Amino acid sequence: MRELGMEISGGPARHVSDAIPLGPGLVLQGTRMRFKRNEEIFGEGEAADYVYRVVTGAVRTIRFSSDGRRQILSFHLPGDVFGLEPGALHSLSAEAVCDAEVALIRRSLIDTAAAQDTAAANALLGLMRRELQNAQEHALVLGRKGAGERVAAFLLQLSERVTAEREIDLPMSRADIADYLALTIETVSRAFTQMERDCAIALPSSRHVVVRDRGALQLLEAA
Amino acid sequence: MRELGMEISGGPARHVSDAIPLGPGLVLQGTRMRFKRNEEIFGEGEAADYVYRVVTGAVRTIRFSSDGRRQILSFHLPGDVFGLEPGALHSLSAEAVCDAEVALIRRSLIDTAAAQDTAAANALLGLMRRELQNAQEHALVLGRKGAGERVAAFLLQLSERVTAEREIDLPMSRADIADYLALTIETVSRAFTQMERDCAIALPSSRHVVVRDRGALQLLEAA
DNA sequence: CGCTCGATTGAGCCGCGTCAAAGTGCGTGG
DNA sequence: CCACGCACTTTGACGCGGCTCAATCGAGCG
Known part of the structure; x- marks a missing residue:
């Protein structure tokens, strides 16, 4: 400090x-x-x-x-x-x-x-x-999951930690998410877009995520 | 148990x-x-x-x-x-x-x-x-390093833990190494072969590694 | 000697990174 | 209040690294 x-x-x-x-x-x-x-x-x-x-x-x-x-x-x-x-x-x-x-x-x-x-x-x-x-869970995600699965796992984990509700306010930027999941901002962005197309989530704004279909996310997460 | x-x-x-x-x-x-x-x-x-x-x-x-x-x-x-x-x-x-x-x-x-x-x-x-x-170091390796760098980091880490000598007897198979580094056995094998070509290591047998050029390995590890 | 498991090597493909260009939202200053 | 600028996000085109599939090789063992 x-x-x-x-x-x-x-x-x-x-x-x-x-x-x-x-x-x-x-x-x-x-x-x-x-x-x-x-x-x-x-x-x-x-x-x-x-x-x-x-x-x-x-x-x-x-x-x-x-x-x-x-x-x-x-x-x-x-x-x-x-x-x-x-x-x-x-x-x-x-x-x-x-x-x-x-x-x-x-x-x-x-x-x-x-x-x-x-x-x-x-x-x-x-x-x-x-x-x-x-840390061990993180290593497993980085080692064994593809881009879309990582983002889905991230959203699910976050939604459990923040609240039981379906809406998440992301405090972090795409760059932060990318550096957490060991991806690029472009890939993270594409994963979000794809999940929105699949109606798994909605994106009223880039920092606000609405979980529409939790089951679909869990399916995505499972690779 | x-x-x-x-x-x-x-x-x-x-x-x-x-x-x-x-x-x-x-x-x-x-x-x-x-x-x-x-x-x-x-x-x-x-x-x-x-x-x-x-x-x-x-x-x-x-x-x-x-x-x-x-x-x-x-x-x-x-x-x-x-x-x-x-x-x-x-x-x-x-x-x-x-x-x-x-x-x-x-x-x-x-x-x-x-x-x-x-x-x-x-x-x-x-x-x-x-x-x-x-676990944190492992997550960093899986997230930020390419195949050759992962294998080099693995060998260096192992050589430090086992002994200060230049010879390592690997107790584990290529499949074990692959599952540790989140790669395939083919990619691990190719990395070994490449490091032997570069004269960084020698492979008298598939389970016995001789570190010829520690500096070269460290250079490889650094991405 | 032949079988089997592990390791090596090769060919082709696909996902994600890279590079590039719009598009969007927000704060600042005119 | 609007115009501008900047940071962030999104989208597209393309290349490369590692995965997949497949064949060969080598060593230990019955």
Whole structure:
């Protein structure tokens, strides 16, 4: 995190404490910060002195391939914890997908809690497991699915996370989706168009998706 | 795990205890078992009552895509711990790549140790982190690299894990490599042949790789 | 010696990336 | 309020890398 103190938004937000639930029965106090669209929250290689929780907006974690192309490893939505690293340094970067509010808590507090309270340690383990399963599922999608199937899987996953409703407001651009699914923006766009032609979804605007036929999407996802 | 007691190999191996180091200062007693090539160690959806550590041989963890194709998520070599799941059920299957010896330890013992000893809990967290980083790195490789680069990255990674030497005995078949890298056996084979033509490696036999020019491999890996 | 499984090699095709050009929405400034 | 500009999205044409299908080769084993 660069210039931690300087990036806190003006007004009464400074030092407004915010709760970070690490698990059942374990809630630690944090500080809320605002980040603008595309702003870096922390960078790869920096000291991992904080753990974060999305309050509003969305956050992406990214790494760069040796050829310079970026891979988005995960999207984090309100309620999600991110930046959790057992090591001393961040092994990836995090950026705000759109304007976002994030709650921070000092890493040292969490370590202390985990050292004294086994319930806290187990809560951390649970958060870690969740990320591991996400990463494994992601590897499976990237390895075994075609373009249309990846986009369908992405929409289904997102619709489950955001709400049980049929309408999704995408916080991220086509470029973000492409870098998450390891495709190009053109291919992602064509997949959306094709799904609209098949009446699986409707696209009132490019960032607003209406799931018309969930079954058709699930069929698409299955390759 | 099916028919746990019945699959223990004959002879004095039965109930021979084996140490499983979960971390610095935490070693638990386990039982050694033998598995034949391609034998299932545990299956997706089964109760995760044990944690495992490879003693000799190699183990693969796999999941199946909805279209029936398998994805190998990771290879585990002697010393590696696998089968660790915070949840009650295994979220993936494990099989012996070749004849292998595996040390088992009851999950309940580990949970007890983690609940009483924060050092043990941290050791578990470390093992989990290692797997998470592997999974993220794997996703990046699958998403951002071409065929030759994937195979080069695979060989480099394997050579670092097995030994610092220049010779690698592959425990796994081309089909295993293909399913790990999300390629076909033909493409993997062509990549090997090409690397031999480029004098980056030598192939005395299909399972024995000699790294001739590590720099060339690293150049290949970088896309 | 012959069988079988795994590995290699070749020919052809298809999906997705690349390059290029419109089209669309939104914020800014005149 | 409208005109403009910029960023994002969509659509099209084309090429290439890896998959498919198929044949051959090689090694271990009965």
